[in-house]
Amino acid sequence: MPPPGSTHSKHEQHGFQSNQDIMVGEFSSESGINNLGLSQTSLRNMYEDEDLISRALSQQRSVVGFPIARSNKVLDMDRKVEKRLKEKIILKNDLVKEMIAELIGTFVMVVLGCGSIAQAVLSRGILGQIITINAGFSAAVALGVYVSGGVSGGHINPAVSFTMCFFGRMKWFKLPFYVAAQFLGAFLGAAALFGAYHDALMNFAGGELITYGENATAHIFATYPVSYLSVPNAFGEQVLSSMFLLLIVFAIFDDKNWRVPKGLEPFAIFMLILVLTCALGMNGAAMNPARDLGPRLFTALAGWGLEVFRAGNNFWWIPVLGPVVGGVLGGFIYIYGIEIHHANPNPGQRLQKLEEKHEISVIIFYPEETD
Structure with a gap:
């Protein structure tokens, strides 16, 4: 049985199955992802498309009391910080x-x-x-x-x-x-x-x-x-x-x-x-x-x-x-x-x-x- 507050349907464009996958666009901030208890890692495993990840994360306000909503801008900043750190560590000579x-x-x-x-x-x-x-x-x-x-x-x-x-x-x-x-x-x-x-x-x-x-x-x-x-x-x-x-x-x-x-x-x-x-x-x-x-x-x-x-x-x-x-x-x-x-x-x-x-x-x- 699917968890309460979730909606299942076929989504042929992204290959979602009705009995296993969840449409991101149908989540609500109160009854969708929070009630499912899905983590960011779960979402990233479910959705390979970056836009779908961002949409899902923007509606997931918290999991076990911690705010984790992230935008594309934050993700880009994280990547830049990681790249700069790597550039500082890597030897040039x-x-x-x-x-x-x-x-x-x-x-x-x-x-x-x-x-x-x-x-x-x-x-x-x-x-x-x-x-x-x-x-x-x-x-x-x-x-x-x-x-x-x-x-x-x-x-x-x-x-x-x-x-x-x-x-x-x-x-x-x-x-x-x-x-x-x-x-x-x-x-x-x-x-x-x-x-x-x-x-x-x-x-x-x-x-x-x-x-x-x-x-x-x-x-x-x-x-x-x-x-x-x-x-x-x-x-x-x-x-x-x-x-x-x-x-x-x-x-x-x-x-x-x-x-x-x-x-x-x-x-x-x-x-x-x-x-x-x-x-x-x-x-x-x-x-x-x-x-x-x-x-x-x-x-x-x-x-x-x-x-x-x-x-x-x-x-x-x-x-x-x-x-x-x-x-x-x-x-x-x-x-x-x-x-x-x-x-x-x-x-x-x-x-x-x-x-x-x-x-x-x-x-x-x-x-x-x-x-």
Whole structure:
């Protein structure tokens, strides 16, 4: 039964049904909408036409004692206020947007990636093993790329940014800003993870924060070598793993190769990091100066002390310099071993190929910028 005080009829112009819909023009201020107890939201769901909304709201004087009659002028003013607020919040500088994206993407990678290590270490293997660490860190890298890729390219790694600049795919003036954002994101990520696992860290070794030994926890945040590893071997391992990283990243985003479908690039990155950590991860396989040095600096300040820099014959510089050298080497091998040998289609064929694939490279290869 319809509620008292309401009138029902067919209205073919707007598609109202006689047993469900209500004619706005037949409402009265005393017995119509107020008696029905309809809210503004209900009216907006019922009427898609803006004029019908305004007519209905102008007759609805109050609901549960609150005046809500609104005119078109008020609605327009609300929209203008919302637009002005949005214009004030939105950043205008593209470089600042890219820096924020790199910071957040690196933050995500460190919190989730190092968090997978923390869960395994602090539970003494009960809640995690090497497979969960490798899979967790690989997924963390992929998610960091998903977060930042559409804005900054999703580098989240100074070695990637340096390689892009070295081969002319990003302007050099952006490099220090990208690197600063990545290091800051990694530092903040380590701080957030330390806060999340503070009580577990304090309980793990009786309140001590240790760098070496059975109860060591510093390796949750940064990479440390095994005791027998020499400096040349450690450096070579970082160069080799980072070489494969950039070589395959260049392949993933090469339009003329078997390029990954748009939107699935981070999944390919996940597979890449997973196989690298499984094959070349015996010493942590940092492959990322920000991921290693940022959290290492945090641990030095948080209570582990400067021993985090002296460990492993001053190992700390190897995960910083090694990935940069390896990244350039990997980019060189791909560009001059694969990329330059692609056949060059005529412009029409190239355009048709891009239209068929419905994808544009946004994560690694940047278009030429105009000042």
